[in-house]
Amino acid sequence: MCERSADVNDLLDADGKVKGVDGLHVVKLPCSGMVQPNMIETALKAGAAGVVVCGCQIGDCYYREGNKMIRERLLGNRVPTLKKATDRRRILALWLSRPQKDRFLADTAEFVKFVASLPAPEVAAPAAAKPAPAAKAAEKPAETKAETAEAKAAEDGKDAKAEVPPVQENKGPIEDTSSEAKS
Numbered sequence: 001m002c003e004r005s006a007d008v009n010d011l012l013d014a015d016g017k018v019k020g021v022d023g024l025h026v027v028k029l030p031c032s033g034m035v036q037p038n039m040i041e042t043a044l045k046a047g048a049a050g051v052v053v054c055g056c057q058i059g060d061c062y063y064r065e066g067n068k069m070i071r072e073r074l075l076g077n078r079v080p081t082l083k084k085a086t087d088r089r090r091i092l093a094l095w096l097s098r099p100q101k102d103r104f105l106a107d108t109a110e111f112v113k114f115v116a117s118l119p120a121p122e123v124a125a126p127a128a129a130k131p132a133p134a135a136k137a138a139e140k141p142a143e144t145k146a147e148t149a150e151a152k153a154a155e156d157g158k159d160a161k162a163e164v165p166p167v168q169e170n171k172g173p174i175e176d177t178s179s180e181a182k183s
Helices: 038-043 066-074 103-117 146-157
Strands: 051-055 091-095
Touching: 038 051, 038 066, 051 103, 066 091, 103 146
Parallel strands: 051 091
Antiparallel strands: none
């Protein structure tokens, strides 16, 4: 959460938990533009049910364009982007000004309820270690990452080349709440 967006300081306990929204923890950063997609993915992989990115209103970033940069990354219009496998329903982006504390509470409480209604995310079991092949391994040509991914997907019975729809087509809660998009 951008420290200059919605002023939620009086809503937080000593551990950064939001009073009134069970399960919501706030991590403050100087600017939402400091959030990288891999940070969101890491939080989700570590067990977070969802992630809220909260920044200044679009066009009103204290650091000029940080909120636009993370917004474009979440929407897939700027690199680095979220990985295709990332469940975008579990990500909410809010663009709020300092006095919009009530909107922060309402939107995040609704999001927490929404995420709780989703099925538990699939967690991949760690792969078993395979013994190294003998001397013939040196004769085998190196596989590309794509070939390796396709082979692994074939083992799992999945199509590695299946397309994931872009965020813009997702019916999940990543949305543009800026005034620019509404005009």
